[in-house]
Amino acid sequence: MTVQTAKTIYLDNNATTRVADEAVQAMLPYFGEKYGNPSSMHVFGGAVSRDVAKAREEVARFINASPEEIIFTSCATESDNTALRGTASFHGKDLRIITTAVEHPAVLQCVRRLKAEGHDVRTIGVDNLGRLDLDALKEALSGAKKALVSVMWANNETGTIFPVDEVAAICKEHGAIFHTDAVQVAGKLPVDVQKTPVDMLAMSGHKFHAPKGIGILYVRKGTKTRPFMLGGHQESGRRAGTENVPYIMALAEACRLAREGMAAETVRLAAMRDKLEAGLMAACPDTLVNGDREHRLSNTLNLSFKYIEGEAIAYHLSDLGICVSTGSACASGSLEPSHVIRAMGVPFTAVHGSVRFSLSRYNTMEDIDYVLAEMPPVIKMLRDLSPFGPDNDPTTFK
Numbered sequence: 450m451t452v453q454t455a456k457t458i459y460l461d462n463n464a465t466t467r468v469a470d471e472a473v474q475a476m477l478p479y480f481g482e483k484y485g486n487p488s489s490m491h492v493f494g495g496a497v498s499r500d501v502a503k504a505r506e507e508v509a510r511f512i513n514a515s516p517e518e519i520i521f522t523s524c525a526t527e528s529d530n531t532a533l534r535g536t537a538s539f540h541g542k543d544l545r546i547i548t549t550a551v552e553h554p555a556v557l558q559c560v561r562r563l564k565a566e567g568h569d570v571r572t573i574g575v576d577n578l579g580r581l582d583l584d585a586l587k588e589a590l591s592g593a594k595k596a597l598v599s600v601m602w603a604n605n606e607t608g609t610i611f612p613v614d615e616v617a618a619i620c621k622e623h624g625a626i627f628h629t630d631a632v633q634v635a636g637k638l639p640v641d642v643q644k645t646p647v648d649m650l651a652m653s654g655h656k657f658h659a660p661k662g663i664g665i666l667y668v669r670k671g672t673k674t675r676p677f678m679l680g681g682h683q684e685s686g687r688r689a690g691t692e693n694v695p696y697i698m699a700l701a702e703a704c705r706l707a708r709e710g711m712a713a714e715t716v717r718l719a720a721m722r723d724k725l726e727a728g729l730m731a732a733c734p735d736t737l738v739n740g741d742r743e744h745r746l747s748n749t750l751n752l753s754f755k756y757i758e759g760e761a762i763a764y765h766l767s768d769l770g771i772c773v774s775t776g777s778a779c780a781s782g783s784l785e786p787s788h789v790i791r792a793m794g795v796p797f798t799a800v801h802g803s804v805r806f807s808l809s810r811y812n813t814m815e816d817i818d819y820v821l822a823e824m825p826p827v828i829k830m831l832r833d834l835s836p837f838g839p840d841n842d843p844t845t846f847k
């Protein structure tokens with residue numbers, strides 16, 4: 450029987466976030482009196498065009514880029530596709546493409562297609578903490594005429610932060626083009642494309658309190674790539690299609706909020722996350738932390754509750770009004786365990802019991818206290834039902 454609760458404790462912010470009230474306010478005029486097309490010649494469109502230019506400056510400032518280096522897209526999936534396919538299209542089949550085993554499907558599926566189309570593709574693995582093998586990256590780069598490296602800044606499932614500064618330096622040494630999927634770091638870590646010399650970078654509005662349906666692609670001046678969307682001359686000919694003006698306005702506001710709030714917010718999020726981690730680890734034996742605790746996003750906690758199914762945990766938590774995810778949201782609906790957790794070589798009995806908690810500016814310490822009170826009994830109940838346990842562990846069967 451499904452129990453209805455009034456409470457919703459939303460801990461799935463790496464999947465999507467609530468749009469900030471300030472961002473909603475910022476976009477409303479552009480559905481109403483300011484509905485002009487920025488490409489129009491008349492003053493009505495011209496005013497909107499100037500507002501879009503200001504928004505572009507705010508977005509550029511967020512990552513310390515120039516406004517001309519910012520392309521607005523429909524989502525980060527489009528940004529990743531444009532970066533990878535646009536670069537592959539420009540350089541042709543000689544381009545070697547190097548990525549990691551733990552990327553988001555927006556990168557993985559794109560790279561898989563490029564491989565089918567004849568590109569030499571190399572995939573870098575991670576260790577059991579989810580850390581990138583930089584020697585394997587250097588090896589993959591050696592001997593390539595021209596290479597494109599796509600390494601995410603932080604992982605959406607475990608929160609593990611990759612050493613993008615080192616990756617960028619290695620790419621520079623080898624003359625390789627470096628794209629990073631930085632979706633999960635927006636608003637969580639400072640991003641400065643002058644300090645971290647990436648060539649291309651993707652972000653998504655809905656992962657940091659702007660609406661769904663707006664993305665950012667940063668392309669460093671001089672980077673050779675071809676547009677993915679052909680048509681009009683919008684975005685200086687790099688992405689055709691009439692600008693999504695209301696969402697661009699909301700995105701700029703989300704960038705401003707993230708930039709101004711980030712320092713205090715990351716400390717607040719880490720305190721909540723650490724309390725959640727310590728509390729659950731103490732209350733639930735046979736639980737593992739997935740990911741690199743030393744280099745982890747302040748808002749993310751991924752735990753494996755051994756001997757039980759993550760789906761069953763999420764289902765019971767949902768009845769209590771607690772929203773979490775298992776694997777990635779995109780993989781939910783299939784019972785395939787997460788490719789990220791599997792790539793880390795997590796033992797079989799723990800892979801299936803993985804649950805991700807991801808926090809945002811709308812969470813409070815009361816949310817954490819509620820989870821700490823309600824969740825351990827759910828884990829105990831599921832463990833009591835499970836045929837497996839420390840004394841009956843299928844990974845140790847002879």
Ligand SMILES: *Cc1c(COP(=O)(O)O)cnc(C)c1O
Nearest residue numbers: 524525526553555605630632653
């Ligand atoms: C959510 C996400 C994406 C896809 O973003 P959309 O804007 O939903 O297309 C890409 N990469 C990572 C790491 C993500 O978390």
